[in-house]
Amino acid sequence: MKALAVVGASETGKTTLIERLVDRLDERGSVATIKHLDHAPDIDTHGKDTARHRDAGAAVTYGVDDEGWFATGDARDLDEILDDLAPDHDYAIVEGFSGRHLPAVVLGDRDHAGRELASADDADGIDLDAVCTAIDDLEPRVTLESLVEKVKSAPNADRSGAIATFTGRVRTKDADDDAPTEHLEFETYEGVAEERLAAIIDDLEAREGVQRVLAHHRTGVITSGEDIVFVVVLAGHREEAFATVSDGIDRLKDEVPIFKKEVTADEQFWLHERA
Numbered sequence: 001m002k003a004l005a006v007v008g009a010s011e012t013g014k015t016t017l018i019e020r021l022v023d024r025l026d027e028r029g030s031v032a033t034i035k036h037l038d039h040a041p042d043i044d045t046h047g048k049d050t051a052r053h054r055d056a057g058a059a060v061t062y063g064v065d066d067e068g069w070f071a072t073g074d075a076r077d078l079d080e081i082l083d084d085l086a087p088d089h090d091y092a093i094v095e096g097f098s099g100r101h102l103p104a105v106v107l108g109d110r111d112h113a114g115r116e117l118a119s120a121d122d123a124d125g126i127d128l129d130a131v132c133t134a135i136d137d138l139e140p141r142v143t144l145e146s147l148v149e150k151v152k153s154a155p156n157a158d159r160s161g162a163i164a165t166f167t168g169r170v171r172t173k174d175a176d177d178d179a180p181t182e183h184l185e186f187e188t189y190e191g192v193a194e195e196r197l198a199a200i201i202d203d204l205e206a207r208e209g210v211q212r213v214l215a216h217h218r219t220g221v222i223t224s225g226e227d228i229v230f231v232v233v234l235a236g237h238r239e240e241a242f243a244t245v246s247d248g249i250d251r252l253k254d255e256v257p258i259f260k261k262e263v264t265a266d267e268q269f270w271l272h273e274r275a
Contacts, residue, residue: 004092004117004135005097012122020123025093031091032093035096054072086146103116103117156211159211162233164233164242166248178264179264196256201248215232217258
């Protein structure tokens with residue numbers, strides 16, 4: 001899923017631009033939108049009864065009718081919502097959230113944290129063709145669930161009886177007296193890492209009984225407890241699936257040039273410099 005933000009003051013036409021982008025991207029795939037709210041949802045819009053449910057202590061409420069649904073709830077941040085959307089959607093457009101590191105179309109002089117895809121004084125000044133081309137070049141948001149959904153749609157999925165997965169995550173510490181890891185930072189040789197990983201996947205998919213293999217390693221800063229790497233294998237039987245997942249992560253770590261910097265509460269260092 002490709003995710004981006006549209007940021008700017010209310011009078012710059014953010015919603016109008018998002019309408020135009022959704023209309024254009026809907027021709028290519030499924031589009032989800034997320035709006036930043038600076039106040040609680042209007043009770044008349046979202047239903048008096050569900051508001052009463054929320055007041056009584058419900059963590060999440062849904063309103064459903066014959067034409068659609070809405071939801072409200074607590075304890076959901078933008079990253080969690082984007083991760084939930086990734087398996088089922090091709091694009092996500094976020095209105096607002098200028099402080100988040102999302103690629104952004106910027107209207108007016110709004111300060112923003114993410115990479116700028118395009119900018120103008122208002123929505124009328126944005127070239128939609130140029131924005132859509134920039135979106136095509138964005139790195140997709142990949143989750144374990146999105147990879148699982150992708151292997152399920154493989155042409156030969158009807159010959160598989162097993163999906164095995166591996167998820168690597170940032171470990172906070174190995175022992176009680178270790179300095180806790182705050183985050184890891186990953187860098188790659190651009191192009192080389194992709195070629196090596198593609199060659200590994202080709203080798204694994206050539207195995208008897210293996211139908212499809214997908215793998216993804218995140219780069220940049222990844223904080224304690226977050227996911228780093230995924231390997232997903234679609235196979236005829238569990239034996240082939242388990243063995244291929246294990247070999248896949250071993251080969252990824254051994255053969256793909258990915259460099260890791262560890263930042264703990266006490267120090268920071270590149271792991272290859274200590275090898």
